[in-house]
Amino acid sequence: MDLRETADEQAFREEARAWLAAHVPAEPLPSFDTAEGFALHRTWEAELADAGWSAVSWPVEYGGRGADYLKWLIFEEEYWRSGAPGRVSQNGIFLLAPTIMEVGTDEQKARFLPPMARGEEVWAQAWSEPDAGSDMASIRSKGTLSDDGTEWILNGQKIWASRAVWADWCFGIFRTDPESSRHKGLTFILIPLDTPGVTVRPIAQLDGDTGFAEIFFDDVHVPVENTLGGVGRGWNVAMATAGFERGVSLRSPARFNVAVERLIKLWVRIGDPDDDTMRDAVTDLWMQAEGYRLHTYLTVTKMLEGGTVGSESSLNKIFWSEMDVRTHELALQLLGPEAERLDGPYESWVDGFLFSLSGPIYAGTNEVQRNIIADRVLNLPRA
Amino acid sequence: MQFSFTSDQHEFAAGLREMLEREFTAARLRHVWESGDGHDPALWARLAEMGVLSMMVPESEGGLGGDFVDTVLLVEELGRAAAPGPIVETMVVGALALGGTTWAAGIVDGSTPVTAALLGERYVPHTAVAPLVLVAHGGGVDLLDHPVVDGGEIEGLDGGRRLAILTDITGGTMLSADLDRLTDAGALATAAYLLGLSTRMLAIAGDYARDRRQFGQPIGAFQAVKHLMADALLKVEFSRPAIYRAAWSFANDTPDRARDVSMAKALASDAALKAARSALQVHGAIGYTWECDLQLFMKKAWALAPAWGSAQHHRRRVADAVLGPR
CATH class of the missing domain: 1.20.140.10 (Butyryl-CoA Dehydrogenase, subunit A, domain 3)
Incomplete structure (x- = not known):
C-alpha cells in the first residue's frame, strides 16, 4: 500500500491542471440540455480532444492517452476542480465506449471511437421503454432481419433517452428473436438518429429542460454491421455497460468532493457556527464524499491488479446518488429563503438539487440496486 | 498510488482466519463469556505462537516489526471472531507504548496482556486479566503494574470485556510515548x-x-x-x-x-x-x-x-x- 502519487502521476496531474487552467471557459456554458448549450458543449469536446484530454484512458490510436484508471481518476479530479463544463459526450465516452472496446470489432472501434472522442458524434442511450423501466428484460421494441439479411428493421419505442434531442446516434437493445422472452433473444444495436423512420420527441424534465426524450422507431433500416457484440447477446452486452456505468465511470468521485467543498464554503459563509447539528451534517457529507473517493481508489486498484468490478458496483450507485441528494438538501437548508429563487446568486444549488433527485432513479433505481446487492453480494434467495 | 495489501499481508490474515474459524467457534466464545474472567488463555497463547500479538513489537524485542498496514487485516480477523480479551490494548496500543522496553517481551510470548485507559475512562476494561495498565497522566503515558481496583471487577455488557474502576493512577512508570x-x-x-x-x-x-x-x-x-x-x-x-x-x-x-x-x-x-x-x-x-x-x-x-x-x-x-x- 502506498497512497502517495508517483512522480509520473504527479506530472500527469500538473499537466492536466495547467491545460485546464488555460482553456476552461471563464463563464459557465449554458446547460447542454438546451440547443445553444448543446452546440457549445460539442465545441468544448472538440477542444478537449484536440489536446488529448477527451478520453484519457482510451488507447492512443482512438484519441486517448492510454492512461490507466488511476490517472483517469486524477484527470477527473482536476477536471471537476477546474469548473470545466459537464461532458455532453458522457453517454458515449463513459458508457458505450468501454463496451465497444470489450466486444466491438476492429472496424467498429475505428469507425465509432474517434468521432465520439471529438464530439463529432454525440451518443444517446436508448434502454428503457414505456413498459420496461426497472424491469428492463421486458423489452418489446423489435428488430427484424431484412429478407437479404443485410439490415435490421427496427420498430418500437424507447423512452428516457438522455441527450437524444440533439444527439447524432443512439445505442439500445431490441428483441430480435420474436419467440424469445426476458433476457434471451435481445441484440445490442447502434442507430444513427437521422435514419428515416426515427422520431425523437423531447420530454421536458422536472427542471424544465429537455434532457431526455422518447424515440419512436417506425420501420427503421440499419445495417447489420451496427450490431454490437453478437446477435442474441444484447442482454449480456448491455449488462457489461451497466456494470461499468454503476461501478466506476458514470460518476467519478471528484464531482462529489467538489460539491462538498462548495457546501463547506457556503457553510463557512452563511452557516451559524454555533449550530452543531448543521456542523455535524456538513462533516458527515465530507466524510461520505471522502469515503466514496477512497472506495473508488480501492476498486480501481483492484481492477489494475486484474480483478473485475461485479455486482458490488451497485453499492457505489446507491452511495453517490444518495450523497448527492443529501449535499443539495443541506445546501438548500442553509440557504433558507434564497433557495426558492430560480435566478438568484444560488441558482446552481437549486438546479443541482433538481438534478440530484434523478440520481436515485436513473441507471437502475436504488431499489433495484438493493435487490442486486442482496441477491449477488449477500447471496440471499431470489424472490 | 497503490491501495492494496501485499500477498504476505493477505496470507497472514487468511491463516489467522482459518485458525479462528477452526479453533475459536461461537460455542467456545460463549464458554469464555459464561465462565471465568472473559479471557481465553489458550487462544492468547495461540495468537502469541502465530506471531499475531507481536506484529507491532519491534524486531529488537523479538517482535515482527510490522506497521499498522501489516496489522489492520489481523485485527479485522480477530473482530470477525469476536476474540475476547485485551486484543487492541495489547497487540496495538501496548506494542506501540512498550516497544523498546523490557515489558515488550511479555507481549511477544503472550505471558503479559496489557490494557489501557488513555481517555480518562471511568471503567477500565480487562484489568482482571491484564496486569499492566497504560493510563494518561500529566499529558503523558504512565504504566501501572498490578494497580489496585476499586470494589472489584464489574460485569459489562460484553462478557469478553470485564470492567473495573481504578481509583489511584499515581505511582506508575512514565513512558516516553506520545499520548x-x-x-x-x-x-x-x-x-x-x-x-x-x-x-x-x-x-x-x-x-x-x-x-x-x-x-x-x-x-x-x-x-x-x-x-x-x-x-x-x-x-x-x-x-x-x-x-x-x-x-x-x-x-x-x-x-x-x-x-x-x-x-x-x-x-x-x-x-x-x-x-x-x-x-x-x-x-x-x-x-x-x-x-x-x-x-x-x-x-x-x-x-x-x-x-x-x-x-x-x-x-x-x-x-x-x-x-x-x-
Whole structure:
C-alpha cells in the first residue's frame, strides 16, 4: 500500500491542471440540455480532444492517452476542480465506449471511437421503454432481419433517452428473436438518429429542460454491421455497460468532493457556527464524499491488479446518488429563503438539487440496486 | 498510488482466519463469556505462537516489526471472531507504548496482556486479566503494574470485556510515548475490529435469512429483508477503505493522521451499530434470546462502538480538521 502519487502521476496531474487552467471557459456554458448549450458543449469536446484530454484512458490510436484508471481518476479530479463544463459526450465516452472496446470489432472501434472522442458524434442511450423501466428484460421494441439479411428493421419505442434531442446516434437493445422472452433473444444495436423512420420527441424534465426524450422507431433500416457484440447477446452486452456505468465511470468521485467543498464554503459563509447539528451534517457529507473517493481508489486498484468490478458496483450507485441528494438538501437548508429563487446568486444549488433527485432513479433505481446487492453480494434467495 | 495489501499481508490474515474459524467457534466464545474472567488463555497463547500479538513489537524485542498496514487485516480477523480479551490494548496500543522496553517481551510470548485507559475512562476494561495498565497522566503515558481496583471487577455488557474502576493512577512508570498517537492507535484498531465484527454479524444474518422460512419461502427472498441488509452492507463497505487508508496514514505518520483515524472510527462505529440492529431485526424473536449466538457479537459491537471515542467524538475531531476548530 502506498497512497502517495508517483512522480509520473504527479506530472500527469500538473499537466492536466495547467491545460485546464488555460482553456476552461471563464463563464459557465449554458446547460447542454438546451440547443445553444448543446452546440457549445460539442465545441468544448472538440477542444478537449484536440489536446488529448477527451478520453484519457482510451488507447492512443482512438484519441486517448492510454492512461490507466488511476490517472483517469486524477484527470477527473482536476477536471471537476477546474469548473470545466459537464461532458455532453458522457453517454458515449463513459458508457458505450468501454463496451465497444470489450466486444466491438476492429472496424467498429475505428469507425465509432474517434468521432465520439471529438464530439463529432454525440451518443444517446436508448434502454428503457414505456413498459420496461426497472424491469428492463421486458423489452418489446423489435428488430427484424431484412429478407437479404443485410439490415435490421427496427420498430418500437424507447423512452428516457438522455441527450437524444440533439444527439447524432443512439445505442439500445431490441428483441430480435420474436419467440424469445426476458433476457434471451435481445441484440445490442447502434442507430444513427437521422435514419428515416426515427422520431425523437423531447420530454421536458422536472427542471424544465429537455434532457431526455422518447424515440419512436417506425420501420427503421440499419445495417447489420451496427450490431454490437453478437446477435442474441444484447442482454449480456448491455449488462457489461451497466456494470461499468454503476461501478466506476458514470460518476467519478471528484464531482462529489467538489460539491462538498462548495457546501463547506457556503457553510463557512452563511452557516451559524454555533449550530452543531448543521456542523455535524456538513462533516458527515465530507466524510461520505471522502469515503466514496477512497472506495473508488480501492476498486480501481483492484481492477489494475486484474480483478473485475461485479455486482458490488451497485453499492457505489446507491452511495453517490444518495450523497448527492443529501449535499443539495443541506445546501438548500442553509440557504433558507434564497433557495426558492430560480435566478438568484444560488441558482446552481437549486438546479443541482433538481438534478440530484434523478440520481436515485436513473441507471437502475436504488431499489433495484438493493435487490442486486442482496441477491449477488449477500447471496440471499431470489424472490 | 497503490491501495492494496501485499500477498504476505493477505496470507497472514487468511491463516489467522482459518485458525479462528477452526479453533475459536461461537460455542467456545460463549464458554469464555459464561465462565471465568472473559479471557481465553489458550487462544492468547495461540495468537502469541502465530506471531499475531507481536506484529507491532519491534524486531529488537523479538517482535515482527510490522506497521499498522501489516496489522489492520489481523485485527479485522480477530473482530470477525469476536476474540475476547485485551486484543487492541495489547497487540496495538501496548506494542506501540512498550516497544523498546523490557515489558515488550511479555507481549511477544503472550505471558503479559496489557490494557489501557488513555481517555480518562471511568471503567477500565480487562484489568482482571491484564496486569499492566497504560493510563494518561500529566499529558503523558504512565504504566501501572498490578494497580489496585476499586470494589472489584464489574460485569459489562460484553462478557469478553470485564470492567473495573481504578481509583489511584499515581505511582506508575512514565513512558516516553506520545499520548495522542496511542489514542489514535486504539481508536483505529477498534475501528478495524468493528469492521470484522460487522462483517460477521451480516454473515450470521445472511445465513439465517437463507434458512428461515415464512409464508412458504426463505425470509431473505422478501425485499424488506433484502433492503435492510443491503443498507447495512453499504455502511460497512464504505467504512472499509477509510480504515485501510487511516492505517496507511498512521504507518506513515502523515499530517492527516488524526483526521483519518477519526473518520475511520466514526464510520466503523456507526456501521457496527447499524449492522447489529439489522442483524437482530432479520432474526426476529430468535435474535432476542440468550441462546442465539448473535448476541455475543452484538454486545461486543455495543461495547466497542463508544470505546476509544464514540462516532460523535470522532466526527467532531473530523469537523475541527475539515471546518476549522470551534
